[in-house]
Amino acid sequence: MLHAETAVDHSPRPPFGPAPGAPAACQARHHPLRAFRWHRGDPGDPAELVAAFLAHNGLPVRNLGRTDDKTNPIGDGAVCGAALYVSADAGSVMAGGTVGAPSPVPGIPDVYAVVYAHGPIGEPPSPGRFALGPWRESWTRDQHAAAVQQVRESIGRGDVYQVNVVGHACAPYTGDPSAALRRVAGLPGARYGGVLGGDGWAIATASPETLVEVRDGRVITRPIKGTRPATADGRRELLASAKERAEHVMIVDLERNDLARLPGTGPVRVDELFAVRRWCGLWQAESVVSAHLDHDVGLADLLRAVCPGGSVTGAPKLAALQQIAALEPAGRGVSMGALGWIGHDHLDLGLTIRTVAVDGARAHVWAGGGITADSDPIAEVDxxxxxxxxxxxxxxxxRPVAGAQPLDSAL
Structure with a gap:
């Protein structure tokens, strides 16, 4: 059932910027062919519907363990892959969890997939003027700290072990945001730096975190938990923090369990534990968890197992989602979801942290952190x-030079 499939503008106009997770050979050459859209409240299983759409367009999403011949070049006009975005709400639906407050960007679908073909190499259009107004937060510092304290009390009662608490902010803007979005995508350490756009909206991500990757018969996740300023003292403090390490290991265990739920996977192993990496001006702790993937595992099974990501929900995941829905005044929207690339020989989806959305009138950002019994509310807010x-x-x-194309043509 592909009722959600619609045509996409196939003019020679290049995309906003690089597609998140797309191979280097595809960058600046991918031209949209068709798109799938699913919104919260639409009928059907979004995991199965988007898998059916991608399979119908020739991508091997029914047997993710299969790898095609990587030496076979993709010529102009041939499908090279697809961008896939899954919101936090859609991930909750896939997991059978509680859905939170409505998205502050309701015009953006909760599942969006675009199939691309190779075409002539293009350049981004010259941007016009862009002005950003003041930020408006979804909660005050005191309200954010109070939410952290409520989570600590829930942990004390034994309701949950850890919950990720996220706030939202928006700012009005005028003009063309395309250059600003590309700047976000180009932030240092952005493993999934890229931009995805639709009718009147766009998402830009500088995410460093792998939600799930499938390559060469293995499924991999790289959870990030633990943050300090990117100084020598910050690195030492992060490595020495018993609280950060305990929080991190808890999420690694959750991710191991998520991968183990996949049918036919081999032993799940931790390839690397609590490695310190840099993103912009921050140190972050990252682990690598992987398993052998049987060829019978499909995209729908994979999405149901890993969405929404454990590092942005908590443990146990379904109980954490209940807490999140009760505490957060603004929906997570495009944040804390998945965004990346599905090709003929691999899948690579990043977690949509460090991500911004624009909807033609406002820019939206989200940020938060994992709360444990030892969390200090003010430190979590900071x-x-x-x-x-x-x-x-x-x-x-x-600010770019004046002489812009109008916003609707950029989006």
Whole structure:
């Protein structure tokens, strides 16, 4: 059933910027053919519907363990792959969990997939003027700290072990945001840096975190938990923090369990534990968890197993989703979901942290952190601010030269 499939503008106009997770050989050559859209409240199983759409367009999503001949070049006009975006709400639906507050960007679908073909190499259009207004937060510092304290009390009662608490902010803008979005996508350490756009909206991500990757017969996730300023003292403090390590290991165990739920997977192993990496001005702790993937595992099974990501929900996952829905005043929208690439020989989806959305009138950002029994409420509020600061700064950037195309043509 492919009732959600619709045509996409196939003019020679290039996309906003690089597609998140797309191979280097596809960058600046991918031209949209068809798109799938699913919104919260639409009928049907979104995991199965998007898998059917991608399979119908020639991508091997029914047998993710299968790898095609990588040496066979993709010529002009041939399908090279697809961008896939899954919102936090859609992930909750796939997992059978509680859905939170409505998205502050309701015009953006909750599942969006675009199939691309190779075409002539293009350049991004010259941007016009862009001005960003003041930010409006979804909650005050005191309200955010109070939510952290409520989670600590829930942990004390034994309701949950850990919950990720996320806040939202928006700012009005005028003009063409395309250059600002590309600046976000280009932030240092953005493993999934890229931009995905639709009718009147766009998402830009600077995410460093792998939600799930399938390559060469293995399924991999790289959860990130633990943050400090990118200084020598910050690195030492992160490595020495018993609280951060305990929080991190808890999420690694959750991710191991998620991968183990996949039918036919081999032993799940932790290839790397608590490695410290840099993203912009922050140190972050990352682990690598993987398993052998049987060829019978399909995309729908994979999405149901890993969405929404454990590092942005908590443990146990379904109980954490209940807490999130009760606490957060603004929906997570495009954040804390999945965005990346599905090709003929691999799948690579990043977690949509460090991500911004624009809807023709406002820019939206989200940030938060994992709360444990030892969390300090004010320190958690400050950590969330530190995570969103580089994204907000990139949106401002240097102002492009005047002489713009109108916003609707850019989106």
């Amino acid at each position: 950590e969330a601010a530190a995570k969103s600061a580089p994204v907000r700064a990139a949106l401002l950037g240097s």
